Amino acid sequence: MTTDATINQSPMKENVLRIFPLEYSVRIHVGSLVIAEVEHGLMLLESNYPPVTYVPRDEVNMELLTRSKHSTHCPHKGQASYYSIATEAGSLANAVWSYENPTAQADAIAGYLGFDRSKVEIVEVLRSK
Numbered sequence: 001m002t003t004d005a006t007i008n009q010s011p012m013k014e015n016v017l018r019i020f021p022l023e024y025s026v027r028i029h030v031g032s033l034v035i036a037e038v039e040h041g042l043m044l045l046e047s048n049y050p051p052v053t054y055v056p057r058d059e060v061n062m063e064l065l066t067r068s069k070h071s072t073h074c075p076h077k078g079q080a081s082y083y084s085i086a087t088e089a090g091s092l093a094n095a096v097w098s099y100e101n102p103t104a105q106a107d108a109i110a111g112y113l114g115f116d117r118s119k120v121e122i123v124e125v126l127r128s129k
Helices: 104-109
Strands: 017-021 024-030 033-038 042-046 052-056 065-074 078-087 090-098 112-115 121-126
Touching (some): 024 052, 033 052, 033 078, 065 090
Antiparallel strands (some): 024 121, 042 052, 052 112, 078 090, 090 112
Protein backbone atom coordinates (compact mmCIF):
# COMPACT_ATOMS: atom_id res chain seq x y z
CA MET A 1 0.00 0.00 0.00
CA THR A 2 1.23 3.50 -0.80
CA THR A 3 1.83 5.64 2.26
CA ASP A 4 3.43 8.78 0.83
CA ALA A 5 0.61 11.04 -0.37
CA THR A 6 3.06 13.28 -2.25
CA ILE A 7 4.23 10.65 -4.74
CA ASN A 8 3.27 10.58 -8.40
CA GLN A 9 2.76 14.32 -8.75
CA SER A 10 4.66 14.19 -12.03
CA PRO A 11 2.51 13.63 -15.12
CA MET A 12 1.59 10.02 -15.86
CA LYS A 13 1.49 8.75 -19.44
CA GLU A 14 -2.18 7.76 -19.24
CA ASN A 15 -5.02 8.86 -17.02
CA VAL A 16 -5.01 6.49 -14.09
CA LEU A 17 -6.93 6.84 -10.84
CA ARG A 18 -5.42 5.44 -7.68
CA ILE A 19 -7.48 5.63 -4.49
CA PHE A 20 -6.21 4.42 -1.14
CA PRO A 21 -7.03 4.91 2.55
CA LEU A 22 -5.08 7.51 4.47
CA GLU A 23 -2.87 6.26 7.26
CA TYR A 24 -3.33 9.48 9.21
CA SER A 25 -6.19 11.57 10.56
CA VAL A 26 -7.20 14.79 8.83
CA ARG A 27 -8.40 18.16 10.11
CA ILE A 28 -9.84 20.56 7.53
CA HIS A 29 -10.31 24.20 8.44
CA VAL A 30 -10.46 27.78 7.24
CA GLY A 31 -8.80 29.94 9.87
CA SER A 32 -10.32 28.83 13.18
CA LEU A 33 -13.44 27.43 11.48
CA VAL A 34 -13.21 23.62 11.59
CA ILE A 35 -15.04 21.98 8.70
CA ALA A 36 -14.08 18.36 9.43
CA GLU A 37 -11.97 16.20 11.70
CA VAL A 38 -11.79 12.65 10.41
CA GLU A 39 -10.00 9.44 11.26
CA HIS A 40 -10.55 7.68 7.93
CA GLY A 41 -10.14 9.56 4.69
CA LEU A 42 -9.06 8.64 1.19
CA MET A 43 -6.35 9.93 -1.11
CA LEU A 44 -7.06 10.08 -4.84
CA LEU A 45 -4.14 10.30 -7.23
CA GLU A 46 -4.96 11.11 -10.84
CA SER A 47 -2.49 11.68 -13.63
CA ASN A 48 -1.59 15.32 -14.27
CA TYR A 49 -3.38 16.53 -11.11
CA PRO A 50 -2.20 17.06 -7.54
CA PRO A 51 -3.38 14.54 -4.91
CA VAL A 52 -6.87 15.12 -3.48
CA THR A 53 -7.96 14.26 0.04
CA TYR A 54 -11.52 12.93 0.31
CA VAL A 55 -13.36 12.64 3.62
CA PRO A 56 -16.66 10.95 4.51
CA ARG A 57 -19.60 13.32 4.07
CA ASP A 58 -21.11 12.26 7.41
CA GLU A 59 -17.98 13.51 9.20
CA VAL A 60 -18.13 17.00 7.65
CA ASN A 61 -19.96 19.92 9.28
CA MET A 62 -22.48 20.20 6.42
CA GLU A 63 -24.13 23.21 8.12
CA LEU A 64 -21.16 25.26 6.89
CA LEU A 65 -21.65 24.19 3.27
CA THR A 66 -24.12 25.49 0.70
CA ARG A 67 -24.70 23.60 -2.52
CA SER A 68 -23.85 25.75 -5.52
CA LYS A 69 -25.16 25.55 -9.06
CA HIS A 70 -21.66 24.80 -10.37
CA SER A 71 -20.94 21.32 -11.70
CA THR A 72 -18.24 19.66 -13.78
CA HIS A 73 -17.87 16.36 -15.57
CA CYS A 74 -14.81 14.11 -15.51
CA PRO A 75 -14.80 11.11 -17.85
CA HIS A 76 -12.91 9.12 -15.21
CA LYS A 77 -14.89 10.07 -12.08
CA GLY A 78 -18.29 11.26 -13.32
CA GLN A 79 -20.41 14.34 -12.58
CA ALA A 80 -19.25 16.54 -9.68
CA SER A 81 -21.52 18.80 -7.67
CA TYR A 82 -20.01 21.67 -5.70
CA TYR A 83 -20.46 23.39 -2.35
CA SER A 84 -19.37 26.76 -1.03
CA ILE A 85 -18.15 27.28 2.53
CA ALA A 86 -19.73 30.01 4.66
CA THR A 87 -17.12 31.85 6.74
CA GLU A 88 -17.21 35.05 8.78
CA ALA A 89 -15.22 36.73 6.00
CA GLY A 90 -17.65 35.59 3.30
CA SER A 91 -18.27 32.60 1.08
CA LEU A 92 -15.54 30.41 -0.42
CA ALA A 93 -17.18 29.53 -3.72
CA ASN A 94 -17.00 25.94 -4.96
CA ALA A 95 -14.36 24.95 -2.41
CA VAL A 96 -15.83 21.46 -1.92
CA TRP A 97 -17.08 18.85 -4.38
CA SER A 98 -18.72 15.47 -4.45
CA TYR A 99 -19.11 12.71 -7.01
CA GLU A 100 -22.48 11.45 -5.82
CA ASN A 101 -22.73 8.80 -8.54
CA PRO A 102 -19.12 8.19 -9.53
CA THR A 103 -17.98 5.91 -12.32
CA ALA A 104 -17.09 2.32 -11.45
CA GLN A 105 -13.41 3.33 -11.56
CA ALA A 106 -14.00 5.95 -8.83
CA ASP A 107 -16.68 4.14 -6.83
CA ALA A 108 -14.61 4.36 -3.63
CA ILE A 109 -15.22 8.13 -3.36
CA ALA A 110 -19.03 7.81 -3.33
CA GLY A 111 -20.23 9.44 -0.10
CA TYR A 112 -16.98 11.43 0.25
CA LEU A 113 -16.18 15.13 -0.26
CA GLY A 114 -13.06 16.57 -1.87
CA PHE A 115 -11.60 19.92 -0.84
CA ASP A 116 -9.77 22.62 -2.80
CA ARG A 117 -6.42 22.99 -1.00
CA SER A 118 -6.11 26.57 -2.27
CA LYS A 119 -9.21 27.51 -0.24
CA VAL A 120 -8.92 25.36 2.91
CA GLU A 121 -6.10 24.07 5.06
CA ILE A 122 -5.79 20.32 5.42
CA VAL A 123 -3.73 19.23 8.39
CA GLU A 124 -2.51 15.64 8.47
CA VAL A 125 -2.05 14.11 11.92
CA LEU A 126 -0.27 10.80 12.36
CA ARG A 127 -2.27 8.21 14.25
CA SER A 128 -0.69 6.62 17.30
CA LYS A 129 -0.24 2.89 16.88
